[in-house]
Amino acid sequence: MAVRVVLLGTAAGGGFPQWNCACALCTAAREGKLPSRAQECVAVTGNGRDWWLLNASPDLRAQLAGTPALWPGPGPRETPLRGVLLTDAEADHVTGLSELRGAAGLKVYAAPPVRAVLAPLRAALDRYAPWEWADSLADGGFVLAGGLVVTAHPMGARIPAYVPAQAPAPTGPWVTAYRVEDLASGGVLVYAPSVGAWSHALEELCAGADCVLLDGTFFAADEMGTAVRSGAGQAALGHLPVTGPAGTLAALARHPGVRRVYTHLNNTNPLLDPASPARARIAEHGVEVLSDGSELVL
Numbered sequence: 001m002a003v004r005v006v007l008l009g010t011a012a013g014g015g016f017p018q019w020n021c022a023c024a025l026c027t028a029a030r031e032g033k034l035p036s037r038a039q040e041c042v043a044v045t046g047n048g049r050d051w052w053l054l055n056a057s058p059d060l061r062a063q064l065a066g067t068p069a070l071w072p073g074p075g076p077r078e079t080p081l082r083g084v085l086l087t088d089a090e091a092d093h094v095t096g097l098s099e100l101r102g103a104a105g106l107k108v109y110a111a112p113p114v115r116a117v118l119a120p121l122r123a124a125l126d127r128y129a130p131w132e133w134a135d136s137l138a139d140g141g142f143v144l145a146g147g148l149v150v151t152a153h154p155m156g157a158r159i160p161a162y163v164p165a166q167a168p169a170p171t172g173p174w175v176t177a178y179r180v181e182d183l184a185s186g187g188v189l190v191y192a193p194s195v196g197a198w199s200h201a202l203e204e205l206c207a208g209a210d211c212v213l214l215d216g217t218f219f220a221a222d223e224m225g226t227a228v229r230s231g232a233g234q235a236a237l238g239h240l241p242v243t244g245p246a247g248t249l250a251a252l253a254r255h256p257g258v259r260r261v262y263t264h265l266n267n268t269n270p271l272l273d274p275a276s277p278a279r280a281r282i283a284e285h286g287v288e289v290l291s292d293g294s295e296l297v298l
Contacts, residue, residue, distance in 0.1 A: 002185040004045050004072075005211070008053075008063035009038030012217050012265045013080065013092035015059065018267040023270050026296065032273075034273055037292050038063055039092050040193055040212065040264040042116040043070060045080075046182045051145030053084040053096075054178065054191050064269060066293065082145050083107035085136065088194055089114040089160050089173045099126060104129040109136040113170035117163055136243055141165030147183045152176040153205060156196040158238035175238065178267050179205055187298030189213065193264040196238040198251050206255045210298045215239055215247060216262025216289070219269045219278050221247075230283045239264075242282065244269070259296070 009015070016037040017026035028034045039057035051070055055065065064070045064081075072079045083106045086093060094114075098121070100106060108131055115133055122133060134142065141151035153167070154173035163169055178193035188209045192202065195215040206212050216240035218224065224237075242249050242262065252260045262282070265271055270278035273290050279289060 001047050001182065003148065003180060003182040003187040003189055003296075004048065005189055005213075005296040005298065006043040006067055007213075007263065007290055007292060007294045007296075008041040008043055009057050010088065010265060010290065011037035011057055012264050012266040013039060013090070014267060015039045016265065016267050016272060019081060021267055023268065025270070026267055028273070032279050037265065037272070041096065042147065042191060042263075043067065044180055044189065045069075046144070046146035046148040046184070049080060050082050050144070052144055052146070052148070054083055055087055055193070056084050056096030056100070057092060057094040058095040060099045064099075079103055081106065083109070083131075085150065085178055086110040087155075087177065087191070088129050088158070088287065089117050089163075089195070091160065091162060093193075094118060094121070097121065101125050101128040105131075107132045108136060109134050109142065109150075109152070109172050111137050111154075111176050112136070113159075113172045113174045116170040117160070130243055136178075140156045149181045149183060150189075151179045153179065153201055155192060155194060155199075155202070155239055158194070167215055168255055177202065177205065179209070182298065185298070189298055195240050195248065195267060198240060198246065198248065203251070203254070206252070206260075209255075209258050211259040211261065212252070212255070213261050213263050214252070215264055216242055216248070216271060217264050217266045219243060219271055222239060223266070223268050240264075242278075249282060249285060249287065252287055256286060261296075262287065262289050265289070 041057040042054040136152035
């Protein structure tokens with residue numbers, strides 16, 4: 001077998017088009033000129049039977065319904081889903097957990113601060129069916145049903161906006177990336193949809209991967225206006241831009257033998273347009289943007 005990866009959604013929070021945005025890109029998507037995209041979420045398996053979600057988007061119900069491999073059966077309440085791996089506590093990555101309520105026996109991996117801030121949601125979900133919540137940063141990583149070995153790697157400490165500023169926030173890494181390896185084939189996926197700074201650890205993860213699904217939220221540092229023009233502003237948003245001296249495209253250029261795919265695209269990002277100069281620019285470097293529903297085999 002091999003690692004199978006399904007891109008259930010590839011847009012940042014709000015999806016594409018974003019419901020309250022009338023920018024040129026969102027307008028083109030509403031008019032059918034550009035493909036719409038659901039909010040970012042991935043499904044992975046090592047054996048085709050046991051599937052795990054990487055994040056749980058608000059669009060999860062439609063994403064599951066549109067992916068036959070994730071349909072329930074053969075029993076009336078059986079599901080191929082075994083659990084969820086959370087990269088952070090952002091609303092667009094955890095809201096979909098509520099869609100899975102009532103499914104007994106699921107396991108959710110998350111960093112300690114994420115599990116702590118989600119305590120009220122955890123308690124509510126457990127009233128439907130008990131789940132197991134585990135520390136994704138536990139020493140040595142963990143093994144998933146289906147033959148996948150996973151390690152989580154700290155990527156930052158950005159706290160979600162919904163956490164009250166006056167309340168003491170849990171300490172530790174809030175944002176992680178995942179390295180997913182198939183024991184049988186040796187295929188390695190690196191999944192990092194939120195990258196606030198390029199680190200030596202991320203460099204090493206990319207070097208040892210077959211495929212990297214990377215944060216492509218913003219194409220340029222000034223895409224959202226003055227708020228993200230400085231390095232400090234970018235770090236506050238938790239997403240490095242694609243372009244620029246410290247951008248992710250320059251970093252990915254050091255790994256030409258790895259399949260490199262941008263995900264978590266904001267509705268302002270010109271990469272959403274397949275005919276744009278931005279898309280042509282990353283293609284020159286061998287980096288891709290794939291559509292929702294795309295499947296990768298490693």
